[in-house]
Amino acid sequence: MSWFKRESDSPAAPASGLSAEKSVRTEGLWIKCPGCRSVIWKAELEANLNVCPKCQHHFKLGARQRIDLLLEPGYELVDTTLCSTDPLTFTDLKPYTARLRKAQEQTGLNDAILSAVGKLGPHDVVVCAMEYSFIGGSMGSVVGETIARAVDRARESRKPLIVVAASGGARMMEGISSLMQMAKISTALAQLDDAKVPYICLLTDPTTGGVTASFAMLGDLNIAEPGALICFAGPRVIEQTIRQKLPEGFQRSEFLLEKGFLDAVVHRRELKNYLVRALEFLQPPARNQ
Ligand SMILES: [Zn+2]
Numbered sequence: 001m002s003w004f005k006r007e008s009d010s011p012a013a014p015a016s017g018l019s020a021e022k023s024v025r026t027e028g029l030w031i032k033c034p035g036c037r038s039v040i041w042k043a044e045l046e047a048n049l050n051v052c053p054k055c056q057h058h059f060k061l062g063a064r065q066r067i068d069l070l071l072e073p074g075y076e077l078v079d080t081t082l083c084s085t086d087p088l089t090f091t092d093l094k095p096y097t098a099r100l101r102k103a104q105e106q107t108g109l110n111d112a113i114l115s116a117v118g119k120l121g122p123h124d125v126v127v128c129a130m131e132y133s134f135i136g137g138s139m140g141s142v143v144g145e146t147i148a149r150a151v152d153r154a155r156e157s158r159k160p161l162i163v164v165a166a167s168g169g170a171r172m173m174e175g176i177s178s179l180m181q182m183a184k185i186s187t188a189l190a191q192l193d194d195a196k197v198p199y200i201c202l203l204t205d206p207t208t209g210g211v212t213a214s215f216a217m218l219g220d221l222n223i224a225e226p227g228a229l230i231c232f233a234g235p236r237v238i239e240q241t242i243r244q245k246l247p248e249g250f251q252r253s254e255f256l257l258e259k260g261f262l263d264a265v266v267h268r269r270e271l272k273n274y275l276v277r278a279l280e281f282l283q284p285p286a287r288n289q
Pocket of ligand 1: 038
């Protein structure tokens with residue numbers, strides 16, 4: 001059966017009747033894999049955790065999907081009411097407030113992150129997951145504050161913290177108040193470390209800029225999904241700066257694992273089991289409570 005119709009089969013066909021009906025029904029049901037260029041049925045992709053069944057390319061997951069994947073049903077979302085202000089009354093091609101509003105409408109989230117408490121297998125955990133489709137997963141004051149609160153919550157409750165990073169870096173529209181989130185979260189993570197509560201960071205495609213330069217690389221375990229771009233400055237910027245061709249796979253998970261920047265590259269199918277085992281190993285000692 002052919003899923004595509006050559007244009008010549010129906011020259012000047014009116015945009016009504018059977019052919020129009022067919023095109024409506026099939027639109028959006030298929031997606032092209034950027035890894036192997038296969039056309040995949042979306043339902044098949046979703047049933048496979050949004051991993052290409054042919055080449056194992058890991059498609060991006062939204063924050064809600066990620067939390068659903070990791071936590072048992074019945075988890076609780078927390079800090080959902082934080083909202084970004086516009087401290088610089090910033091405008092580029094359009095006002096920052098308009099960008100925020102549009103992103104909120106499109107994603108149903110207040111900002112580029114969700115925070116939750118719940119169970120991952122048998123373990124009580126605190127989880128934050130970033131949302132790349134919200135202004136490129138950029139870290140402004142709300143993302144920073146949400147993560148800092150999650151770190152404090154993990155320390156106070158002695159529950160391990162898991163952060164899933166997916167970010168284009170700091171949110172430039174918030175200027176210095178976005179950059180200061182790096183220091184704020186890093187300070188909170190140092191306190192978490194002093195309290196001997198484990199922190200695992202999962203780096204997903206892409207994790208870049210100020211996020212890589214702060215909390216995404218500060219885990220007791222820093223693990224990544226296959227093929228994820230993980231960097232501070234991206235390969236295009238580096239090539240333009242040093243005027244040299246970069247090696248194959250530069251700044252991808254597997255390359256970084258080989259160079260010692262990561263502890264493991266974990267397939268999405270194996271992720272939950274991996275985290276359950278890691279948390280068994282890393283459980284905070286009860287005597288320090
Ligand atoms: Zn593929």
